[in-house]
Amino acid sequence: MVAKKLSPLTIVVNLTVLLLVVLWTLPTAGLLISSLRDKDQIVASGWWTALGTSSQNAIYRAPPPSAQVEENGVFVISGNVFEGNAGNVSAFGININAPAAYEPGQTAERNDGSKLTIQENGDFRIESTTAFEGTRGDRIFFTASVPPRFTLENYQTVLTAEGLGKSFLNSLTVAIPSTIIPILVAAFAAYALAWMKFPGKALLLAVIVGLLVVPLQMSLIPLLKMYNGVGAFFGVPAKGYLGIWLAHMGFGLPLAIYLLRNYIAGLPREIMESARVDGASDFEIFTKIVLPLSYPALASFAIFQFLWTWNDLLVAMVFLGTGDNELVLTGRLVNLLGSRGGNWEILTASAFITIIVPLLVFFGLQRYLVRGLLAGSVKGG
Structure with missing residues (x-):
């Protein structure tokens, strides 16, 4: 039996993937090892020497x-x-x-x-x-x-910090709705841009693509002023979860619509036409056909959106506040590190605690990630 010879392109792709895996894994492994080391040894030597004297x-x-x-x-x-x-x-x-x-x-x-x-x-x-x-x-x-x-003392110091549990719940309260709401809105908009005909569709799609390059820092203050103006008219508090949910929805919608539209547009046309012949409305086609087939794309965007909202500090400080009852987990850990000077053991343990939840989300949805990213490359016959 003759072994199959790999092409040069395949070898290059495999080596590139292996290099990317190593580049992403090594910092995470170093962070975990450092968070478990004695504080004196963290300062004295690098994490790669953790097993030696x-x-x-x-x-x-x-x-x-x-x-x-x-x-x-x-x-x-x-x-x-x-x-x-x-x-x-x-x-x-x-x-x-x-x-x-x-x-x-x-x-x-x-x-x-x-x-x-x-x-x-x-x-x-x-x-x-x-x-x-x-x-x-x-x-x-x-x-x-x-x-x-x-030692586990580094984690004990961080986990027993005053207010950490409340900040953890605040981060979940921010991240979960800020992930679900943009997906729901973007899915409807993506279907309309992919399969429905209406005036100005091309212009609307061009505007959405243009919004992808708008920096967060440039649009944050105008968005805050607009929210405060509308909120004052309707009697909505200036600081609260509603504001940060809407802010994350606004910043996440352009990318969500763009990704989901490309995916939904690649679904087989025969399925849509057969459903219309059977008398199905656009809403029924979307809920019963398009939505179940779009789980990979929805999960892919959910991973990115959750990672962004979970690690966000700037938007949370602007729209939610910096009080003890409103501070998110990243803000709480920053304050904990600042009050303790340059304690590297606190920094490493805090950093690893912040990535535990995103890692669980990623590994829970990673089987959909590749399917969602590759979707649209091959269309149905």
């Missing part, structure tokens, strides 16, 4: 002078720089400029006359002939070889 410079604050004990006329402060965690000290120093001046087991003379000794396992001993004074412990500078450490 890492070498890092560290600063340890010794216990305060109140913890000193007297042994044969010598005042001693002792402890372990790893505080119960695993690790090996490879070098230590008495100031930040020379953190590796001494080897483990050596005794370093300090400026105040005291002596510092650190063992390889992290045990240290500071001794002096005079009593230690002050309220804070001295800093110990050392270089350590630390084995891999993984």
